[in-house]
Amino acid sequence: PIPCVPWQSQTSGQYQRRVHGVPGNRQEKVLTDGDVCGFDFSREIHWINTVDGKANQDDDFRRICLKLHYVVYPKYFWWYGQALAYLTTCYNTAARQLFVSTLMPKTNLAEAASSLIVNTTLFAYGVQEYMGWTNVAYVLTCFWIGSKSDFRLRILMTSFVHYFKYLATYYYREDVCFQRFKRDSLFFKTVALVQIAWYYLSGLPIRASTLFSLLLVFIGYGLSGMATTALGMDLTYFGAELGQVKPKQITKFPYDVCPHPMIVGQVIALVGVHVVIRDLLPWLAPLHIACYLAVLSQEVFDFHKSPAKKSSSKSWD
Numbered sequence: 579p580i581p582c583v584p585w586q587s588q589t590s591g592q593y594q595r596r597v598h599g600v601p602g603n604r605q606e607k608v609l610t611d612g613d614v615c616g617f618d619f620s621r622e623i624h625w626i627n628t629v630d631g632k633a634n635q636d637d638d639f640r641r642i643c644l645k646l647h648y649v650v651y652p653k654y655f656w657w658y659g660q661a662l663a664y665l666t667t668c669y670n671t672a673a674r675q676l677f678v679s680t681l682m683p684k685t686n687l688a689e690a691a692s693s694l695i696v697n698t699t700l701f702a703y704g705v706q707e708y709m710g711w712t713n714v715a716y717v718l719t720c721f722w723i724g725s726k727s728d729f730r731l732r733i734l735m736t737s738f739v740h741y742f743k744y745l746a747t748y749y750y751r752e753d754v755c756f757q758r759f760k761r762d763s764l765f766f767k768t769v770a771l772v773q774i775a776w777y778y779l780s781g782l783p784i785r786a787s788t789l790f791s792l793l794l795v796f797i798g799y800g801l802s803g804m805a806t807t808a809l810g811m812d813l814t815y816f817g818a819e820l821g822q823v824k825p826k827q828i829t830k831f832p833y834d835v836c837p838h839p840m841i842v843g844q845v846i847a848l849v850g851v852h853v854v855i856r857d858l859l860p861w862l863a864p865l866h867i868a869c870y871l872a873v874l875s876q877e878v879f880d881f882h883k884s885p886a887k888k889s890s891s892k893s894w895d
Contacts, residue, residue: 619647619670623703710758713765733773733862740766741869748816748873749882756822760815774862777855791853798847804832805840814840819882841874 607615617624647670651659680692705711717736724732740763747759778795782788806814808830817823832839845867852863875881 623706708761709765710761713762717769730859733859736766737770737773737862738865738869740770741873744816744873745876748819748876751820751882752886754820756812756815756817756820759820760811763815770866774851774855774866777859777862778851781854781858783854787853791850794850794853795847798843798845798850800843801832801836801846802840802843805843808833809840838874838877841870844870 607613609615647667649659649663649666651662676691677695680688680695683689683692702711705714720732720735723735724730743759743763743766747754782791808828810817812823813826813828818825832843836842848863848866848870855862
């Protein structure tokens with residue numbers, strides 16, 4: 579179900595409502611008399627600013643927004659949809675009352691409450707924009723399960739999510755929120771790398787193979803990092819395949835001396851990691867390497883779903 583979708587209707591004054599996905603493609607829209615804007619209230623961060631040079635006149639302080647909230651859900655989930663509508667209404671009413679009460683604080687308590695609301699909002703926005711609350715909840719749940727059972731289960735559940743996102747996004751390509759895909763991929767890749775680094779550094783032995791391992795890690799991640807810099811983040815995360823940026827042939831180093839240097843570098847580094855953690859986690863690095871080879875194979879053979887043919891009919895099926 580879609581939790582809550584409001585339609586905003588501007589009836590007086592010119593204000594700018596900036597609506598963007600979380601963290602979807604940012605858009606700015608200027609609403610004036612009679613304009614309507616619809617978006618997913620519970621998932622899309624939005625805020626209102628006055629348009630520079632077009633604010634209301636001194637004798638016109640009106641800014642009247644008609645909000646229509648509704649929930650979309652399948653008929654067989656009517657009980658869930660109704661419950662969600664009720665809870666969303668209660669939350670929105672309480673949050674609105676709290677917000678209005680702190681607009682013009684006159685006491686120290688009111689100022690503290692206002693500051694708390696603003697900082698909480700900024701924190702919630704930052705988490706959703708750069709990590710995603712759903713992603714954070716999933717990782718925390720996995721960490722809790724791992725703490726109650728086997729830590730290796732937590733590693734298994736959180737270290738390979740980004741590969742599945744790579745494979746599925748490259749294959750389907752349609753209706754992909756590019757910013758969200760990049761956010762999720764970077765988040766889960768970071769979670770995987772942090773765990774690799776933790777077990778690698780905590781188990782780094784003092785022996786002859788250590789220097790060889792460090793050399794492979796340095797060369798591998800260095801090569802991958804230079805490849806990412808040369809390619810750019812958008813092209814790295816299938817921006818050309820998803821139609822977000824124009825295809826571009828990269829001739830800079832390391833692409834001029836090594837095919838697929840990003841994945842090659844990751845594989846080299848993971849071999850170095852395996853030298854150190856092979857006794858504790860003998861399967862971790864090989865599984866990462868297998869996933870990278872799967873992604874590489876998909877790119878080399880360009881294995882993806884054929885684009886759906888657009889119907890010329892304008893009627894509902």
